[in-house]
Amino acid sequence: xxxxxxxxRHKITKRGQNVTFRCDPISEHNRLYWYRxxxxxxxxxxxxxxxxxxxxxSRLLSDxxxxxxxxxxFSTLEIQRTEQGDSAMYLCASSLLxxxxxxxxGPGTRLTVL
Amino acid sequence: xxxxxxxxxxxxxEGDSSVINCTYTDSSxxxxxxxxxxxxxxxxxxxxxxxxxxxxxxxxxxxxLNKKDKHLSLRIADTQTGDSAIYFCxxxxxGGSQGNLIxxxxxxxxxxx
Numbered sequence: 582x583x584x585x586x587x588x589x590r591h592k593i594t595k596r597g598q599n600v601t602f603r604c605d606p607i608s609e610h611n612r613l614y615w616y617r618x619x620x621x622x623x624x625x626x627x628x629x630x631x632x633x634x635x636x637x638x639s640r641l642l643s644d645x646x647x648x649x650x651x652x653x654x655f656s657t658l659e660i661q662r663t664e665q666g667d668s669a670m671y672l673c674a675s676s677l678l679x680x681x682x683x684x685x686x687g688p689g690t691r692l693t694v695l
Numbered sequence: 696x697x698x699x700x701x702x703x704x705x706x707x708x709e710g711d712s713s714v715i716n717c718t719y720t721d722s723s724x725x726x727x728x729x730x731x732x733x734x735x736x737x738x739x740x741x742x743x744x745x746x747x748x749x750x751x752x753x754x755x756x757x758x759x760l761n762k763k764d765k766h767l768s769l770r771i772a773d774t775q776t777g778d779s780a781i782y783f784c785x786x787x788x789x790g791g792s793q794g795n796l797i798x799x800x801x802x803x804x805x806x807x808x
Contacts, residue, residue, distance in 0.1 A: 585737075587737075614795060614796075616796075621800065622800055622801075623699075623783050623785070623798030623799050623800050623801050624738070624783075624796070624798050625798075626795040626796065626797070629795060637795070640795075672737055672738065674738075674796075682726075682787070683726075683728070683740065683743060684728075684740075684796060685740060686730070686737040686738040686739070686740075687737050688736060688737040689736070689737045691735075
C-alpha cells in the first residue's frame with residue numbers, strides 16, 4: 582500500500598507527558614499537512630510543509646505544538662506537556678503541488694490524554 | 696461563523712438517492728472537495744470540483760456547484776448500506792503561504808435497509 586501512513590494509530594498518555602507522532606506521505610508528494618479533529622467536528626488545519634519548508638505554522642494551537650519535516654519526506658508532530666484538551670484525532674495528509682493539489686489523508690493517530 | 700456549513704444528519708433508505716448539501720463563504724476558493732469518513736478512520740477522498748465547473752459526475756456520485764449562491768451538493772445514486780458514514784465538504788484556499796482545506800462539521804449519512 583502506497584498511501585499516507587501514520588504511526589502510532591493510538592496513543593494513550595498521562596497529562597504532562599510529551600508525545601510525538603509520525604507521518605509518512607505518499608512517495609514523491611511534496612506537500613504535507615497536519616490537521617486535528619475533535620469529536621463531532623471537521624478536521625482543523627494546524628500546519629503544512631512544502632518539501633522541508635514549513636510554510637504555515639500560525640495555526641498551531643499553542644507553543645506546545647511543533648512539527649518538523651527535516652528531509653522533505655516524513656514528518657513528526659510533537660506535543661509537549663500534554664493536556665486533556667489535546668485528546669483528539671491527529672490527521673496527516675499529503676499532496677503533489679501540481680494541478681489540483683488534492684490532499685490524501687492517512688488513517689490518523691488517536692490521542693487520549695488521561 | 697463557520698466557513699463551510701453542512702446539515703448534520705441525513706437518513707435514507709437503501710436504493711434511494713442521497714443528497715448532501717454544503718454552503719461555503721469564500722468565492723475565491725479554487726477547488727471544493729467531498730471526503731468520506733467511516734468510524735475511527737481517516738478521510739477518504741470521494742471527488743472534487745473546480746470552481747469554474749457546474750457539475751461533475753463520477754459513477755454513482757454527482758457534484759453540483761452553484762457558484763453564485765456558494766452552494767455545493769453531493770448526490771449519491773442507489774445508496775447502499777456501505778455508504779453510511781460522515782461526509783465532509785471542504786474548500787481549498789491557496790494563496791501565498793496558506794494552502795489548506797477548510798472543512799464543514801460533516802453530515803452523518805445513515806442508510807436503512
